Amino acid sequence: MKGAVYQRGRTWTYRFRAADKDPSTGRYPTISKGGFATEKEAWKACRDAMREADEGRVVRPSTRTVTQFLDEWFTAVEASLDATTWQNWKDYAKSYVVPHIGNVKLQQLDEPELLRLYAKLLTEGRIKQDRNYEMYCYWRRHAIDGEAPAPREVADACGTTIHAARAAVRRYKSGILPTKVDPGLAPKTVRNIHAMIHRAMADAVAWKYKAHNPAANVRPPKRSRSRRTVWNPEDIQKFLRAVSHDRFASLFLLELTTGIRRGQICGLRWHDVDLDVREVTVHDNRVVVAGHARDKAGGKTRNADQTIAIDRVTAAALKTWRERQNDERAFFGADYHPGNYVFTFEDGRPPHPDSIRQRFDRLAATAGLPRITFHDLRHSYATAALKAGVNPKIVSERIGHADVGFFLQTYAHVLKNDDRDAAEQAAAFLIGDDYGSSATSE
Known part of the structure; x- marks a missing residue:
């Protein structure tokens, strides 16, 4: 040649x-x-x-743009990707990639272009307006001047729904105040976008559309190490008392005593629950794809599908809930929704995971508790279990973490707090209680 x-x-x-x-x-x-x-x-x-x-890697010149390639790529890989991953990646491409580099020719996309994209997303990439803080500023300004505005007035002034304004005003009155959201995307979101681009460019190389993968030579932003807000045992007990008469009280109790994921608790079925031996097999998942809830077999990680024990109080609460559910099933008869879900509405329909999240937000705000997300209940359980002295490996396995090492990194601050207690316990076992007194007497 x-x-x-x-x-x-x-x-x-x-x-x-x-x-x-x-x-x-x-x-x-x-x-x-x-x-x-x-x-x-x-x-x-x-x-x-x-x-x-x-080497058989001939790349013919092409004017194909990033947008044109991504349209082709998403169609080709849909069957090979998890539905939620595919939808999330497509949303990332539509919202954050195409508007900035969509017109760039695929073969001209290089490392500096990706670095400029990530830098822009980190500083000004957020596309959703911060309506919560805007509502709070309007509500606070008028509350200082005189009578606090009604939710309808807040909704009309800030361009939100009456439901969002009503929930926001309830939070503000209970003392849960928002902080201004940064205009840039979180580093974790940019890392997720990078993962999508890396996979897409790897396929572009395999399809001989590009000579090399520029994302392979670019380091994504560092993951932030900020600690998540969790509830302490007093907060958890206050919440459980406040929701004791709510329809989904047993759902929140099960979440707080196991830490399983939202999709798994919404997709849980009775044939996976054995209340006699007090065990729950976590397998089915109820996920959200493009706003719609759908069932999915299998958990998020290889350790997510497992059987875990539940405590006596939670088992008793689930027995009471099942009796109530059986009465509702008998009342609706043939109109009762099939599926054998553990947590349902009166007619047997399983809840939408987002509706459970919103319900939790309302109940927590009404109880006057520090604002956390539903996912933070999972972290609250893990933190409490560690402080109670449960072995970290056991806690990691119970909540379905794929990597025990990552679990230890995530909760290192909790384990560090127990360092002094560990020092005292180990010394007492090794040298006994008499050593100090005899040394002092001499």
Whole structure:
């Protein structure tokens, strides 16, 4: 295989004939590329291109844009990706990638372009307006001047729904005040976007659309190490007392005593619950895809599908709940929704995971508790279990963490708090109580 370099105007172009015929035409394709500033640069690029051709990685020049490639890519990989992952990645592409680099030619997408994208997303990438803080500013301003505005007035002034304004005003009155949201995306979100781009560019290389994967040479933003807010035992007990008469009180109790994921608790079925031996097998998942709830077999990680024990109080609460549910099933008869879900509405319909999250937000605000997310109940359980002296490996397995090492990193601050107690316990066991008194008497 021989190449040639020649000048065209003010730039240089390389050209060579591929070693293998094109099956569709039966001819040897000619590969060329121009625009090089010097003859030396053109020769270097020519040698690199010929080496790639020898290895079967011929990339033909194309004007395909990033947007055009992503449209093709999402269609091709939908069947091979988890539904929630596919939808999340597609949302990332639509909201954060296409608006910024969608018009860039795929073959020209390089490392500096990706670094500029990530920097912009970190500083000004948020597309959703901070309506919560806007509502609070309006409500607080008018509350200081006189009578606090009604939810309808807040909704009309800030362009939100009456439901959002009503929930917001309830939070403000209970002392749960928002802070202004940063206009940039969180580093974790940008890391997720990077993961999507990395996978897409790897496929572009495999499909011979690009010569190399630029995302492979770019480091995503560092993951923030901020601690999540959790409830202490007093907060948890206050919440459970406040929701004791709520329809889903046993759901919240099970969440707080096991720490299983939201989708798993919404997708739990009675054939996976054994109240006699007090065990729950976590398997089925109820996930949200494009706003709609759907059932999905299998958990989020390889350790998510497992059987875990539940305590006596939680088991008793579930028995009482099942009796109530059986009465409702008898009342509705043939109109009762099939599925055998543990937690349902009166007619047997399983709850939408987002409705459970919203219900929790309302109940926590009404109880006057520190604002946390439903997912933070999982962290609250793990933190409380560690402080109660449960082995970290056991806690990690119970909540279905894929990596015990990551679990220990996440909850290192909790374990560190027990360091002094550990020192005292170990010393007491090793040297006994008499050592100190005899040393003192001498």
